[in-house]
Amino acid sequence: MPIKISEFHNWHSMDAKKALTFTKSSHKGLDDKEAKKRLSSFGANILPHKKPISLWFIFFDQFATPLVYILLISSVVSLFFRHYTDSAIIMAAVVLNAAVGFFQEYKANDSLEKLRNFIVPTCLVVRNGKAELINSTELVSGDIIHIQNGKNIPADLRIIESEGLEVNESILTGESASRKKSAGKVHKGTTLSERSSMAFMGTVVVRGKGLGVVVATGGNTEIGKISGMVEDTDDAKTPLQSRLSHLSNQLGLATVAVCLLIFIAGIVLGDYDPFQIFISSVAVAVASVPEGMPIAVTVILTVGMQFILKKKALVRKLVATETLGSITAICTDKTGTLTEGKMHITNILFPDQKVDLVKGSFTHEEPELIFHALRIGLHCNDAVFEEGSEVGGWKVNGMPTDEAIMTAAVQANLNYAQEKTDFPLLSELQFDSDWKYMATVHQSKIKTKYIKSPFILFVKGAPEIVLSKSKSIIKNGRTKTATDKDRSDIRFEIEKLTGQGLRLVALASRALTEEEATKEPAVLAEDLVFIGLAVIKDPIRPEARETIKICQQAGIRPIIITGDYGRTAKAIAAEVGLKVKDNEIVEGSRLEELDDEELKHLVKKVCIFARVSPGHKLRIINALRANKESVAMVGDGVNDAPAIKAADIGIALGSGTDVAKETSDIILLDNNFSTIVAAIEQGRVIFSNIRKVITYLISDIFSEMILVTGSIIFGMPLAILPAQILWLNIVNDGFPNFALAFEKGDENIMKAKPIAANEPILNAKMKAIIFGLGLVRDTAIFILFIWLYNEGREIDVVRTTIFAILGVKSLFSLFSLRNLETPLWRMNPFSNKYILMAISLSLGLIVSVIYWRPLGNLLSTVPLPLESWYFILGIGIANIAALEAIKSIFNRRNGKE
The missing domain is CATH 3.40.1110.10 (Calcium-transporting ATPase, cytoplasmic domain N)
Incomplete structure (x- = not known):
């Protein structure tokens, strides 16, 4: 029985006759009996691959976030205490969010399936002393293959005869230049790209003909090993997932702490029934849960995903759209990415x-x-x-x-x-x-x-x-x-x-x-x-130079990782505007001498990695990520796949291999490098819009928590009821959240530095708006509640006034929150028609629940007199003025005004 390739790796340095001896074969090939025996022992000539993700997995995966867990717990607690409306609304929000995320990811995966293009399934093999056409999946070690011009190599072969044979190995090496092949053995330490005595599975014959003996099939081939590396690479957690997870944990802890505080305060400070105190604590929990946030984030990601698709890039994973905005380094092979991937006569x-x-x-x-x-x-x-x-x-x-x-x-x-x-x-x-x-x-x-x-x-x-x-x-x-x-x-x-x-x-x-x-x-x-x-030469893409320039302006470091020689990569770098010194070029042979810690320091200054293997690429990506870089890996070959999967964002060219596309987060359908810039810009817009939504939502939550907590601590009736809170969360948070998804972002967004992956989602300006302004404003609203109640007004009138104040001040704040970098008076009020529509619709629903009795009876609201609207509109306008003041202070501090 022939040895397995996993047990022997030096076929290239072995004499052709000896290779035939080792595989127990000859120029006459194997007979059918022996071929079947080996097929049974070694298995089919199929690359290892994961089973397709089931629809159920995609659906239930949408629920696997801490924020959704908080929502589900709140829904169950509300149901337990027979708050059926509250429970149903929260559950509806969770299911809707899951449905939207499921649909987008299913559609992306379905699109990928349509892009699949596997290796030619048949080959000409010598069996029983004569040539016959068989399915390439039936090949075994020892089979003799006729190597023909224009055909794919169906397995790893040791060349035993060659007539002007040349093979394009770009699928493995990333280089478009063909490689000459002959039967002569080469040195044992020869790199993969220089093994002229070998032809590898998936590569293409571009000239000549020959014979080869199969020495490895399926997962034991070079392409199979790379597929195995892809399988062994864990999916990276995106910055957005990390930030939202951290924010959800903080909200959850804050909710538990406040609820415990209320429960203890109610028992110690007031003569309350423990059950009623617990119900009030649930009201605070309901107020503190941003049930609109998962939907809002999903909608923003979806809108961004569709925008990127219009630019000819298919986003396979929804959260990847935001991660683009955090990218600090783009690693790319030069061939087929910076260059066209096709030779031309230039002069x-x-x-x-x-x-x-x-x-x-x-x-x-x-x-x-x-x-x-x-x-x-x-x-x-x-x-x-x-x-x-x-x-x-x-x-x-x-x-x-x-x-x-x-x-x-x-x-x-x-x-x-x-x-x-x-x-x-x-x-x-x-x-x-x-x-x-x-x-x-x-x-x-x-x-x-x-x-x-x-x-x-x-x-x-x-x-x-x-x-x-x-x-x-x-x-x-x-x-x-x-x-x-x-x-x-x-x-x-x-x-x-x-x-x-x-x-x-x-x-x-x-x-x-x-x-x-x-x-x-x-x-x-x-x-x-x-x-x-x-x-x-393989000319650079027309848009590559401008793309590199924009990346540099945006604080993104381009890094070339190639299997070619350093001097060739340096010449390409110069053409696209990258000035690279000789000490900023490192070849794969040096990487072999470095441990992971040494490589971490090296990648901080190197611009070009040359003569690298797939394993080197993976180490480079891991070293960059260990330095807290957010890394995008761009590639098209099988050799790029492990690094594509390990990166924060994996980007495959549409003309690339199936393995590269299957492991990527984003596929460039038009192979246009400038599409990456458009996607990165949209990623930054997405992150900016997510921040606006979170500022808007948590501001509302903070207001509701202050009012409910204050009511309990001071022994007052609840300033706003749980059902009213949920109504505001649906009306005020739902439509405006969707509208904010269509904001186009600041015009200088690509001149700013990337957001650090470890930077919290709430920056200083957002915290000042949410907590600084919120504390002053919401304390004033609570004082107004006490004054109106002590004036002897009906509690339903007072609650309805507070209900309207919270709704109107939130909607008015949208005009300012649309752009946290630009003053309100410099914004075009009509640039986002969805904002105007959302505000109008939400105001209409707030007014309807006040004056239309069927809804009013359901939510315990009553019609308000005209004088109440003075308070409502006054606080709404004052809130805008305060927001603009905070924006101005921070913008001046950051030199933006």
Whole structure:
């Protein structure tokens, strides 16, 4: 029986024949009996994955917060004492909140299921000595696989035969450049990305063909190990969850303390029946529970989630929308995130000038030379041109370099079909890592300025190799013998550009006679005319530079984590506006030498981590979070998945792998990096709106607690009844809370620093509004209650007046609380129509419960005389003035006025 990959990890350093021996296989493959036996022993070739989350789990998970626990306990206590209306209202609030949260998370998970795109399920395998097509899930260790161009690798393979084989391993390494593969063994300590003798599950063949023996399947493959790392990574608790949990605990403790105080005070200070005192304590508990808060927070998150979706980002987890606003560091791979993830020719460097293809500068004084260079690249090319398969009428498939060159040629209006007719292929020498160039011989049916012979040789390859085979160059439109200085100048450019992390391909040609055209291309590839260098790169996304700039203004630190070389990452960083010093670049080999404590200190100053493995990425994220950073991880490959899951916010590109998307909190449907900025801005708006709602709600709670507690301590009738409190909580808190969700936020919100993850949700300004202003205002309201009651007015009239005062002053305060940074007179009163609608509707319901007897009888309210409204409106206006004064004091202190 072959050994398991978990027991042996050095297939890459083992001779190909020895690998066949270890797997007890041969070029004839396994027979069906042995294959079934191994399948039974090792299991199907399936990646480990979690079972889909059940609908019941999603629903009941909405109840798993301390705030909801307080609400449920209050509902049960109210029911026990036969306060059926109170109990029903609280329970309705809890269920409604759960329903909204359930619907949003279910919809997000359902959308993700529709995005799924799994690995091709079939492969060509040698069984019983002949090739047959089987389901890739049936592969076992020892199977011999035909590796074909354009196909996915179905399992981890040890290469045993190779013909020009190249594989794109970006799914594992994050790098778009293809990797050459051969049967030769490599050193035992070779990194994953350099193991040329291996082909890994999920990677894609872009060139050539070969044979490989399966050495690992399913969870034992490299991609399977990463999936296992994802499974072992705990979901991070978001800052919002932590803050709300802390706030709920504080409210719960405060409620218990106040209720005990009331109960003891009632027994000690007054001649009260213990049962009645307990009922009064329940009234305080009802007053202190913000039953509207869970719904309000959920609505704000939902509105933000929908806004982000309009910007082409799918939020999979509701609380993730707010967490974006707390992000202090964004870790991103450069390929496919900062860059487009696809190679392009940006320039052609001729011996006497440089042509910028990106800007379309085809006004070159020698346009024929540009077309000649691109013509060489088009014909000396293994990419496949497919007409009519894409929007625009064509598509190119092949290895990245070939794709880039052929695409540039077609975009320059070289007609592919006509070119193949005008220059039919006679013979070719395929590219190989031994000779590092490709050569093709063509008949020339047309004449151009640079093609005057009946036959032509085109050469494309490594710059130094092609230059060494060249005798001439073209300058000023004329062919001349290359001097030592010419060669030195070209070598200088080669060194300079490769030092910037750019890929270079040299282009050359040679006129042939009919007799010469019959010879082998390898023989003819001498005395070439060196045409120029095609500069190839994975260009940065157009919006990336502005995105990085906004992030820096917002106090967010961009960190590049890549499997590529440090110098390449540094060049990309410079293009997007990141100035990185050499001592701010660390490679994976150094990370291996550091323990977790040392890494914690290192990540504080490093901007680029290069040549890293998936395990390194996970350690980096954990180190940043250990430093109290709120971290977003952006990625698209399987190699990014563990770090995506470990981050505070995991962001996957829509074109990324299923594993990356499944572990993410947010998916960028359009792969647009600027969408992250829009999402972060909305996250800050969400947090700001949550703070406004909490300030509004707790201000109301504080008022109600002061009045009820004061009534009991001073031996007075309750200033407001529990049913009236619940009515205010529904009417005053419900509609305005929803309206605050649509506030757009302060215009300078992306110029402020991120909110620290450990910062309490109530800041100094909010505490001053809630407790400072609240204590003065609510004491004054309680004194008014005592005065009105001692004046001999009916208790129902006095309670109704207090009821109206609490309702109106809260609604009036909305005008000021809409923006805690901007004075009321600078706000546009019509910028949020929902606020005006909510205030009008809530005022209408308050008035209706006072003057419409069916509701009035239910809540023990009575019609008020006109003079009562003087008190009501006066306190409402005075409250606004006091709010604005507090805002002004804090804004001046913070330099915002």
